[in-house]
Structure formats: C-alpha cells, structure tokens
Amino acid sequence: HIEHLANPEATEIRVISNKIKERVTKETTAIARIYEDEVSNAQLSQAATSIMPTFSEAESGFS
Numbered sequence: 001h002i003e004h005l006a007n008p009e010a011t012e013i014r015v016i017s018n019k020i021k022e023r024v025t026k027e028t029t030a031i032a033r034i035y036e037d038e039v040s041n042a043q044l045s046q047a048a049t050s051i052m053p054t055f056s057e058a059e060s061g062f063s
Helices: 007-026 031-041 046-051 055-061
Strands: none
Touching: 007 031, 007 046, 007 055, 031 055
16 A cells, blocks of 8 residues: 555655545546546656556545
C-alpha cells in the first residue's frame, strides 16, 4: 500500500487522493472523470507516476 512507500511519493499520492475524495463528496461529476482530471493536472514526480494506482485499483477508496 501507499503507506509503505518512500515519503515524498507517498505524500504526492496522498495529496491527489485527498483532492479526489473531496471533489467526489462535493460534485456530481463521475468519479472516473474526477480521478482523470486530478491525475492529469497533478505534476507528479516520475517515481510517483510509476506507483500511482490506476482508477480501477483506487476506485473503492473514493466512494
């Protein structure tokens, strides 16, 4: 899981995940669209990008 990753990458992913969760609770936009928006807008490091869960892997944590 993300908690076991090196601190900088885990922090990057946690920030994006928190943004996604916040938007999911406030918007009627499809969760998949919110995920794609946030991931594509984030300026993740190469390391964080390589370990970022796919939408399918992360979906249950956003609803």
